[in-house]
Amino acid sequence: MRYFVTLAFDPGLWAEASADDRQSYHRAHLDFHEAVAQRAHLVAGEALAGAEAATTMRHVDGRLTLTEGPFAETAEVVGGFYLVDAADLDTMTSLCELLPAPYSIEIRPVVQVEGLETR
Amino acid sequence: MSDKDLEDVFRDEWGRLLALLVAQFRRLDLAEDGLADAFESASRTWGGAGVPASPAAWLLTVARRRVLDRLRAEAVAARKEPLLLVEAEVTRAASAVRADSGDLVADERLRLVFLCAHPALAPESAAALSLRLVLGVPTADVARLFLTSQATMAARLTRAKRRLAASGAPFSVPTGSERERRLETVAEVAYLAFTAGYAPATGSEVTREPVAAEAIRLARLLRELVPGEPALDALLALMLLQHSRRDARTDADGLPVLLPEQDRSRWRHEEIAEALALLTPWVGTVPTGLAGEYLLQALIAAEHGVAASPEDTRWDRVAGHYAELERLTGSPVVRLNRAVAVAESEGPEAGLAVLDGLDGALPLSHRVPAVRAELLRRTGDSDGARTAYGIAIARCTNEAERTLLTRHRNALDAVPGDPVESPGDRDP
Numbered sequence: 001m002r003y004f005v006t007l008a009f010d011p012g013l014w015a016e017a018s019a020d021d022r023q024s025y026h027r028a029h030l031d032f033h034e035a036v037a038q039r040a041h042l043v044a045g046e047a048l049a050g051a052e053a054a055t056t057m058r059h060v061d062g063r064l065t066l067t068e069g070p071f072a073e074t075a076e077v078v079g080g081f082y083l084v085d086a087a088d089l090d091t092m093t094s095l096c097e098l099l100p101a102p103y104s105i106e107i108r109p110v111v112q113v114e115g116l117e118t119r
Numbered sequence: 120m121s122d123k124d125l126e127d128v129f130r131d132e133w134g135r136l137l138a139l140l141v142a143q144f145r146r147l148d149l150a151e152d153g154l155a156d157a158f159e160s161a162s163r164t165w166g167g168a169g170v171p172a173s174p175a176a177w178l179l180t181v182a183r184r185r186v187l188d189r190l191r192a193e194a195v196a197a198r199k200e201p202l203l204l205v206e207a208e209v210t211r212a213a214s215a216v217r218a219d220s221g222d223l224v225a226d227e228r229l230r231l232v233f234l235c236a237h238p239a240l241a242p243e244s245a246a247a248l249s250l251r252l253v254l255g256v257p258t259a260d261v262a263r264l265f266l267t268s269q270a271t272m273a274a275r276l277t278r279a280k281r282r283l284a285a286s287g288a289p290f291s292v293p294t295g296s297e298r299e300r301r302l303e304t305v306a307e308v309a310y311l312a313f314t315a316g317y318a319p320a321t322g323s324e325v326t327r328e329p330v331a332a333e334a335i336r337l338a339r340l341l342r343e344l345v346p347g348e349p350a351l352d353a354l355l356a357l358m359l360l361q362h363s364r365r366d367a368r369t370d371a372d373g374l375p376v377l378l379p380e381q382d383r384s385r386w387r388h389e390e391i392a393e394a395l396a397l398l399t400p401w402v403g404t405v406p407t408g409l410a411g412e413y414l415l416q417a418l419i420a421a422e423h424g425v426a427a428s429p430e431d432t433r434w435d436r437v438a439g440h441y442a443e444l445e446r447l448t449g450s451p452v453v454r455l456n457r458a459v460a461v462a463e464s465e466g467p468e469a470g471l472a473v474l475d476g477l478d479g480a481l482p483l484s485h486r487v488p489a490v491r492a493e494l495l496r497r498t499g500d501s502d503g504a505r506t507a508y509g510i511a512i513a514r515c516t517n518e519a520e521r522t523l524l525t526r527h528r529n530a531l532d533a534v535p536g537d538p539v540e541s542p543g544d545r546d547p
Contacts (some may be wrong), residue, residue, distance in 0.1 A: 003287070015423045050368040071481070086287075088289035088291075089237075089288045089289065090297070092287070107286075109285060109286060109287050
């Protein structure tokens with residue numbers, strides 16, 4: 001199955017982290033990459049700029065509007081994602097255990113939309 | 120074949136056959152429907168045509184045919200692949216797994232157990248799904264256990280099956296350190312199924328034993344599939360000890376009878392003996408985590424089980440087990456129970472001292488003021504006891520228990536020096 005993994009955390013996590021913490025977060029991602037290379041397949045993965053850089057598009061009353069910021073105001077903000085092909089949910093959760101502990105991680109299967117297959 | 124015989128076949132074969140069907144087709148929903156159809160068909164035809172030589176093989180064949188029909192129908196509906204291709208795949212799948220290898224079947228059943236108790240499900244859904252799919256408990260009974268309607272339970276089970284399929288939960292036995300963790304989840308799910316039958320939060324019904332007995336069947340199966348696990352031995356012992364008191368737990372009016380007042384001749388002593396035999400190899404060991412918790416709880420229940428009368432209870436040992444359990448869990452509920460045990464072995468003042476500070480940790484519990492009321496009564500402080508009973512009655516949501524608490528409060532004004540009893544001393 002292909003899984004879309006969203007990584008959400010407090011926006012201040014990185015800025016407020018000590019040098020040691022930053023080092024350990026970095027290490028955690030490297031470990032994750034290494035484990036995925038061995039036990040699954042990494043399709044894509046990126047870190048995202050802060051929510052203040054986000055632009056939200058919506059159709060309001062039939063007109064397209066652009067607004068500043070993310071579409072949901074929450075304490076935690078999506079700060080990155082991975083797209084991984086893995087055998088099953090258990091494989092995916094054991095891989096994601098390697099990621100930094102302060103993250104909230106959402107693991108969601110990708111579905112095929114007929115006519116838009118990319119694989 | 121009588122309905123009773125068919126029921127026996129059902130109980131013995133359901134989980135095994137379902138596991139085989141899931142292994143083959145990887146579709147929980149179709150496997151369950153197909154097998155249910157097969158049993159339904161058996162109940163119609165076996166009476167007239169006679170029982171087949173191998174009932175299990177007959178059921179498996181019919182169930183497979185049903186599942187294949189559904190798969191064909193789905194393929195036609197989806198019109199994605201040429202029908203012949205599907206047909207070839209279906210035939211290959213049908214011959215892939217044989218039903219007669221004992222080891223293979225045990226393995227499939229274990230996979231089914233791990234799937235139904237997958238942490239991707241809420242514990243209550245996992246418990247309901249385990250009873251339904253691993254044991255074949257009818258949805259109506261599962262609904263009764265969880266105090267909900269059959270329609271609600273059916274919807275919850277469907278949602279759980281869909282969630283397992285959609286999230287990609289595997290049909291496999293976890294390995295390595297993950298195995299330990301997942302075994303704990305399995306044990307917790309089984310215990311949740313059991314306690315659901317004994318601890319209603321509201322309403323007047325005190326127990327729903329027949330369904331609690333099904334949870335014991337689940338625990339037995341787990342031990343059979345994964346032998347030598349202290350957590351599973353202790354879990355089964357704990358369930359048996361609690362279940363052994365079922366006939367003595369309620370009076371003729373359906374009111375709960377507290378442990379000290381229960382007629383011990385009505386306890387099932389053969390079940391207590393079985394539990395003690397399960398615990399013996401682990402006495403003196405110090406398992407941590409869930410195994411330790413279950414073991415200590417079972418040892419406490421065993422102290423009650425072996426005491427010929429309430430006066431014979433070794434409260435010092437019970438208090439010791441509770442102290443260990445409190446160290447292991449830090450649970451305020453355990454501390455509350457320890458207070459009762461300490462009061463019994465060292466006197467009400469010592470028990471009241473253990474209660475100190477618990478109100479903050481359990482602000483909604485009616486049991487903290489109920490225990491305090493009883494201990495105050497024993498020290499001769501009737502006014503304090505009356506106030507505490509009032510708080511307990513106001514917080515209690517179970518009708519039967521509230522009636523009992525009210526009775527105790529009213530008895531304060533009656534004869535002084537009644538036989539003692541401890542409201543905290545319900546079965547753990």
